[in-house]
Amino acid sequence: MGATPTPQGVNFALAAPTAESVELCLFDSTGQNEQQRLRLPACTDGIWHGLLPSGREGLVYGYRVHGPWAPHEGHRFNPAKLLLDPYAKEIVGRYNGSDLFLGHDPANPDQRDTRDNGTVALKGRVTTASRSDATPPGHARIAATDRVLYELHVRGQTRLHPGVPAALRGTYAGLAEPAVLDHLQRLGVTTLSLMPVQHRADEQRLLAMNLSNYWGYNTIGWFAPEARYWSGRPGTTPASEFRAMADAVHARGMELVIDVVYNHSAESDEAGPTLSMRGIDNALYYHLREDDRALYENWTGTGNCLNLREPRVLQLVMDSLRFWACEMGVDGFRFDLAPVLGRDAKTGFDARAPFFAAIAQDPVLSRTLLIAEPWDIGPGGYRLGEFPSGWLEWNDRYRDTQRGFWLRQGRDDASGLGDFAHRFTASSTQFAHHGRAPTASVNFITAHDGFTLRDLVSYEERHNLANGENNRDGHGHNLSNNCGVEGPSDDAGVLAKRSRLQRALLAVLLLSQGTPMLLAGDELGHSQQGNNNAYCQDNETTWLAWIGASDPASDMARTSDFVARLSALRREAPVLRSTRWWPADPPEGAPAIRWLRPDGQPMTPHDWHAGTALAILFDNNESAESKDAGAWLVLVNAGAETVNFTLPPGNWRHRFSTDPGHDHDASPQALGDAVEVSCSSIRIART
DSSP: OEEEEETTEEEEEEEOTTOSEEEEEEEOTTSOSEEEEEEOOEEETTEEEEEETTOOTTOEEEEEEEOOEEGGGTEEOOTTSOBOOTTOSSEESOOOOOGGGOSEETTEEEEEOOOOOTTTSOEEEOOOOOOTTOOOTTTTOOOGGGOOEEEEOHHHHHTTOTTSOGGGTTSHHHHTSHHHHHHHHHHTOOEEEEOOOEEEOOOHHHHHTTOOOTTOOOEEEEEEEOGGGOOOOTTOOHHHHHHHHHHHHHHTTOEEEEEEOOSOOTTOSTTSOOSSHHHHHHHHHBOBOSSOTTSBOOSSSSSOOBOTTSHHHHHHHHHHHHIIIIISOOOEEEETTGGGGGEETTTEEOTTSHHHHHHHHOTTGGGSEEEEOOBOSSTTOBOTTOSOTTOEEEEHHHHHHHHHHHHOTTSTTOOOHHHHHHHHTTOHHHHSSTTOOGGGEEEESOOSSSOOHHHHTTOSSOOOGGGTSTTOSSOSOOOOOOTTSSSOOOOHHHHHHHHHHHHHHHHHHHHSSSEEEEETTGGGTOOOTTOSOOTTOOSTTTSOOOTTTTOTTSHHHHHHHHHHHHHHHHHHOGGGGOSSOOOSSOOTTSOEEEEEOTTSSBOOTTGGGSOSEEEEEEEOOOOTTSTTOSEEEEEEEOSSSOEEEEOOSSOOEEEEESSTTOSOOSSOOBOOSEEEEOTTEEEEEEO
């Protein structure tokens, strides 16, 4: 499929079974001037194809596809509109929001628009993307118990980084710079999770406001790296620079995961542009409404849904995934709105849908890291815990429970000790089935979608006016706590409380069972000024501010050091990152997790519904020769007052505290029979 260079020329192949004919259109190197049109001579099993003997790498091309115009029957063929090859590995041009891209007449949507858009349309460039030195995917895989995810945006991560050369800031090359990777390794990050890097098209509405889809969840090129993150250095291409960045990540022994969007395309709903698949074979590529096939199913909230029940569409997705794994050096994928990938209009979501079956049997993709965002907005769209064995899932219930426990005490929406304990031990209700491990739960406090950690303790309300939607967008219920002042404050008491809460949340994230995910910038105290939906803010709102990161006395540096020490503690304590489920009623002498009240007595059913403090005893009961011998104790106090804990029998030594100045001891001090834990704090001890 796509444009494939061979010794005999370039072979072109396009899936369009309903089309009547397909024209290959060749352009000059700028993509501005059409030079030739050639009909693809053959159609085999719905694939239009032909060999161009004179074709070479670097050739710029697009398609014009002929067929019926019958929107209410699902057909939107319009040869006046030049179409992008879905398999294009490099894309020329950028969608500008002009109505010249519309396949329909703007004044009469039931009619074709006859204006030619060839000059401005998106086009593909023929490339030879294969690499003989590609290491098989999975070579940088991290043990499930050791994995620490870090969600970042390629541009935002380095756009303001003083340690990155100015010409490389905000690019793939900038992310590969030693100053950037040094910082991530020092934090204890094992796995970089990049927000979308496949070629996108910004929505017309955003373009009209001089904004862009900064997050990138509006893909139109599933094989082409987003050129906006390319440095443009001579001798490089977006693909070669991305591959070099992947190599730099792997050289550190780290993994690279990319966020992918196969649930919808940038062509939006029936009023949207005709950029590629809509004009190639609309009825093949999209889920259309049964009652009126001029309309699209919209389980994504973005206007359309790709139909992975169609074998050719599934092939497109599988080919794209294999390309990124085998050619681009990617170790795994985070799937946006993943239930859509296993949906159809009649049966809804099915964890045994063709997409999941195809992944499971694929010798390459089955070995990559697979992470689902387990919800969409369709009927029955919330599917946490229902993805196949081997998959990880973003656990938003962990997020909400921890926020409710640490930030909302005394309010109606506070989380109790029972909920806290359930999420702390990896949400067994959702994940302890079909052989799934605790690491299937991707635990997070913050992610790209929502408040940053600093804003979570600085704002009660969203402040999204800059997005141009009258502050209606974004979550309205954030389970946040502004600590008495909305927004920035120089009150010492407010700042101390905010710092204490941030440290507690970071600590519980890295101490919980499951796979932790940090949001880029939380270790730096990054703020988006209360914007909890900054998807269209390509500016200082989302770019990480690194000024002060190198000053050991700065709050930024202290928080980064705090995270690094937490990660080191997590590596030191295998019981805190176990791949086994702790039994609820362990046999005598077996490894166990025990829940204790502050007075040292076992929790009773009543205790789970009252109070804000408890002790968690990881009683490993291993032999003295084991490096994991001994027990670990996690003391938790989410209340507003200091709590005195009676310690279980044993020679306990202090290992960590979220209290400022007590998070690290060169030689762990011995503890007595009791210890105090300050308000909104966690303390760790071991024997």
